[in-house]
Amino acid sequence: MVRPRKNHEEATMNSRVTTAGPLGTRLRESSAALRVVLRVVNAGPPLILVILVIVFGLIEPIFVTQRNIQSVAIQSSLIGAVSLGMFLVILTGGIDLSVGSVIALSTVLGAVAFTDLGWSPVAVVAVILATGVVIGALNGAIYVKGRIPHSFISTLAMMGIAHGVALIISDGLPSPGMPDIVQTLGGGYIGPFPVPALVVLVLAGIIWFATSRLVWGQWVYAVGGNAEAAREVGIPVDRVLISVYVACGACAAVAGLIMAGRTNSGFPMAGNLAEMDAIAGVIIGGVSFLGGRGTAVNAVIGAVIVGVIRNGLNIVGVNTFLQYVAVGCIIIMAVEIDVLRSNIESRLRAAEGRRA
Numbered sequence: 252m253v254r255p256r257k258n259h260e261e262a263t264m265n266s267r268v269t270t271a272g273p274l275g276t277r278l279r280e281s282s283a284a285l286r287v288v289l290r291v292v293n294a295g296p297p298l299i300l301v302i303l304v305i306v307f308g309l310i311e312p313i314f315v316t317q318r319n320i321q322s323v324a325i326q327s328s329l330i331g332a333v334s335l336g337m338f339l340v341i342l343t344g345g346i347d348l349s350v351g352s353v354i355a356l357s358t359v360l361g362a363v364a365f366t367d368l369g370w371s372p373v374a375v376v377a378v379i380l381a382t383g384v385v386i387g388a389l390n391g392a393i394y395v396k397g398r399i400p401h402s403f404i405s406t407l408a409m410m411g412i413a414h415g416v417a418l419i420i421s422d423g424l425p426s427p428g429m430p431d432i433v434q435t436l437g438g439g440y441i442g443p444f445p446v447p448a449l450v451v452l453v454l455a456g457i458i459w460f461a462t463s464r465l466v467w468g469q470w471v472y473a474v475g476g477n478a479e480a481a482r483e484v485g486i487p488v489d490r491v492l493i494s495v496y497v498a499c500g501a502c503a504a505v506a507g508l509i510m511a512g513r514t515n516s517g518f519p520m521a522g523n524l525a526e527m528d529a530i531a532g533v534i535i536g537g538v539s540f541l542g543g544r545g546t547a548v549n550a551v552i553g554a555v556i557v558g559v560i561r562n563g564l565n566i567v568g569v570n571t572f573l574q575y576v577a578v579g580c581i582i583i584m585a586v587e588i589d590v591l592r593s594n595i596e597s598r599l600r601a602a603e604g605r606r607a
Contacts, residue, residue, distance in 0.1 A: 437512015
């Protein structure tokens with residue numbers, strides 16, 4: 252009976268010696284290498300942005316002029332507003348394909364309120380924003396209460412509905428006329444700074460604060476990480492999901508406000524493929540498509556990258572249609588990087604587990 256205990260003690264001692272010896276060294280080196288790779292992957296979006304600016308600046312010096320930088324900021328602000336809303340939805344593992352139609356419908360209803368009904372500027376702004384909130388609430392309610400398998404389905408349906416309503420109301424034609432406050436929000440300047448960019452920065456600050464400092468933000472991350480586990484610990488998953496789609500609709504309406512100000516009209520074709528740019532911005536920025544990981548800063552950086560790519564390709568003279576191909580390819584690359592990041596993190600946890 253004594254012999255097995257001795258064997259056990261010898262095996263334990265040998266294991267400790269092995270772990271502390273060559274094997275332990277290899278595990279530490281493996282973990283260190285994985286951490287380095289992970290840091291490089293996480294630093295990818297800001298690094299990509301810097302490289303793009305340098306490359307486009309070298310190819311065409313006009314790219315780095317103040318006028319063009321302002322143009323990039325305005326273009327990125329539209330993408331940024333939509334991306335911030337999409338970020339919240341993707342954070343929960345969902346998707347919202349109706350954001351482009353929200354932009355279109357909100358501008359059309361704003362034009363109707365101003366030109367046809369003669370409402371005050373403040374009321375016009377309220378109508379534009381309320382459009383996004385209402386559609387977002389419908390998206391969330393249909394998805395959650397209707398027990399739809401995935402938000403892709405419900406928001407795809409809403410994309411068609413909202414776009415159709417915008418075309419019916421406007422008869423498919425632009426409706427010129429927006430109050431001065433809307434034009435300022437969409438294309439004004441405070442010194443050298445475009446007002447739309449400042450609006451999006453404020454919106455990003457609000458979303459950053461809500462997701463990083465409020466309990467609601469912790470719930471959103473928890474739902475994105477594991478909805479069933481979140482429900483078991485008492486988190487109101489259904490209400491969190493509905494609130495996320497409401498927020499996404501509101502962000503799309505902010506983009507509609509910017510678009511209405513830029514074009515000085517209600518435009519039923521506004522926001523065409525905005526969902527593609529928003530998804531690209533979020534994923535390129537480093538937000539996980541699997542949910543539960545990412546920040547508002549990631550979404551803003553990704554939106555600026557998309558804006559820089561579109562502006563740079565325009566200046567270089569690349570065909571507009573090829574730009575859609577480029578953005579689509581970038582989305583695929585960004586998703587692959589997200590998968591790579593997840594694999595590296597899994598291997599790192601496994602390596603640290605073996606070391607322990």
